[in-house]
Amino acid sequence: MSISISKVSFEHYEPGAALSTDAPRISWRFDGDAKDWVQSSYEVAVTRNGKTNTFKVESSDSVLVPWPDTRLASRERATVSVTAHGKDGSSATATAEAEAALLNQDDWSAQAVSRPAFPDGVAKRPFLLRRRFDLKAVPKTARLYITAMGVYEATLNGKRIGDHVLAPGWQAYKYRLAYQVFDVAPFLKEGENELSAWVGEGWWSGRLGFHGGTRDIWGSRPSLIAQLEGDGHVLAQTEEGWEWAEGHILGSELYDGEAIDTNVSVGEWKAAEVLARPQNLVAPQAPPVRRTGFVPAREIITTPSGKTVIDFGQNLVGWVRWNKQVDGTGTVTIRHAEVLEHGELGTRPLRVVKATDTVVLGGQTEGYEPTFTFHGFRYAEISGFPREVETSDFTAVVVHSDFERTAHFESSHKELNQLYSNVVWGLRGNFVSVPTDCPQRDERLGWTADLMAFAPTASMIYDVTGLVGEWLGDVASEQLDYGKGRPPFIVPNIPLPGQTQIQPPPPVAVWSDVATITPLDLYTTTGDVGLLREQWASMKAWLDEGIPRTESGLWKRVFQFGDWLDPRAPPDDAANGMTDPTLVADAYLIHSVRIAAKVAGILGHEEDKKRYQAQAEQLLDAFHAEYVSPNGRIASDSQCAYVIALQFQLAKSEEEAESWAATLERLVRQGIFKVGTGFASTPFVLLALAAHERLQVAYRMLQEGECPSWLYQVKMGATTMWERWDSMLPNGDINPGEMTSFNHYAFGSVGAFLHEVIGGIRALEPGWKRIAIQPRPGGTLTDAATSFTTPYGSVTCRWALNADRTIIKATVTVPPNTTAEVTIGDQVQELGSGTHVLEGAWKDEGEWPPAPITYFHFPGDEKKSTYVA
Incomplete structure (x- = not known):
């Protein structure tokens, strides 16, 4: 039996990242198969400037423990050694480096530099900036602090700095601008050195939004900010003396693509212009x-028309590399x-985006x-290629925010495995710096409801x-700055069609409820009370100021998106679904107020807790009084209405909840097990059925293969999640609606059911x-395996049923320093860490397959239904 520490981390930074806090909380993750291992105490040794201070604490805490030493200064580096002692007398040690970034705005002396101004309202051609400087000796340590108002790619003495792309990413620039920190000592040399960077418009001044979009939202001058320090001294920084030039990149826009001429070399170098440095620079988590x-x-x-098309076999986000x-x-x-539409490139869903790269041949x-x-x-x-295109000519490069993969799922059901892959790839494609609604058309925006629906699944995978924590900070910053308590629909916020500038948003439920729901979801995954504390003002502002109320406290009837993209909504009116939009808003309001009461209790705000x-x-x-009849029927007879009423626990008695669950089951059976929900309720439909003893009905809906369903997309060849249940029609036509994407993660919220119900793992308390x-087999599944890397280590569950489905066997792994309540069939045990093999009697929770409720249809008008066995 062994125990080790596999990772030491600070706050939520990736390993090696510079920290923007002077007292970073410390976490350590365990590995090993030690049985029933519990930490009894820990030691943290902090070495700074050759001196070590050791702190011993009698505690089982190993996640986000307080920084024990004096606060770090800007640029300071410390070696942190953690030793965890077990109750059994064993121990484990691991070490990590902590480095503070520039913690104060006055640590910066660099300004911003740019080329002369572009004409108003045009795309900005990328340009080069450089500075040459001499060194008499190479410093022992050197750091480059660098960012751009725009996007940049930097080199030092011709060597690429770092492996970031599209740096520094996208933020709500009015409130923060991220910068990066690189160790560049190995790149420096005695004598003349050259620091240079390409700078492009990126999100800062590029065209963003639909119906033509808007340029120059935050500024019209892409610029670079860089400060190169060695052994405590500034070696070079953006200021007077920099030069700019143009090169082989003729244009590069986020939406329309990049154009290069391989015959063009760097042009004449001219004096760069100095601009003011923004005062909100931060090192991001x-x-x-x-x-x-x-x-x-x-x-x-x-x-069919003779065009040459490369199929990469996977819908992805990135670009094509020339091999x-x-x-x-x-x-x-x-x-x-x-997608292809009847064999030709399906570009209509891109709307006005060109998504086109051009390369003039003749050079490298x-x-x-x-x-x-x-x-x-x-x-x-591919067109204009001088010979036949070969598969070896090009490779697709996948890009996204490079976070750690933490969950996996597989099962005996091939199509469910593909569905899970689609969920993962949809996540990857829509987390390019911010969580977006789609990565391909003239949008790619941080729509709040999409993230709210998907966050529980995303934070597992x-x-x-x-x-997401920093994005929620942007939500709060924009919300509180605009006043009236209303979060924007889109964060970072941009002008919507018809607007000439960013305007305060109108009040809308579900989208704005991201302010209350998503912080609690993150807290559930991480156990980080700090996340709740940071978002508390945003939560209160939304509930206390943002919602127009009737005398009863419910929503006034204003525009609502409702159960957006309910499959029965018309292609050109996604809000016009089966459920009263104000009913949806009011259900979410009760849910959000209850969350606020819970969070107030966690934070110790007792008066707010009682009030909420x-x-x-x-x-x-x-x-x-408004929506429920005396006999318990909800006003909207829709899947959505009953799903959210059950999920948000709006019933006043167990009998009423059972009645609602029975009605939901009836609606699902009448719908021949096809999905009847949109953004507001899809995340919960299977969970609600399973929680109310309709597990086989949930599995039957999950395994449905006709449209609308999850596996319809799989049957149609999808490799990511779709925006609409029928983004591609059965005849191969793209959905006629203007708003059609084949990479949208919201309906990938089904991943929560795969993890928690099929896989059987969930947190019993925040932070795991x-x-x-407790795996709950159903449908035609015979086995499944799920894993999740908790803050303490990996939890896994691999289960299988015997041939006649009477015995379930499972191998489960519980991470060190945790306990698990394990239910395998009829066997319930409280287990400590280690790997355990268990077996229990199993009886399926209902008959399979459940029968639909069908009514008479004229010949030729039958409702189709096929479950994917």
């Missing part, structure tokens, strides 16, 4: 965007799209890949805490100190 994978070309297709030197003349054009092409754009695509149409508890009770009475392991 969000991991940077990096190249995270490479997908080879699968097939070369000749379309070979291609000689010839002329211009090669690469158009990107997610091998190794070329775009610098300041990205595309959502599976297919790339990857460690998104740093990114009383308000929730009053709202529940008002909800019933206590864990529930």
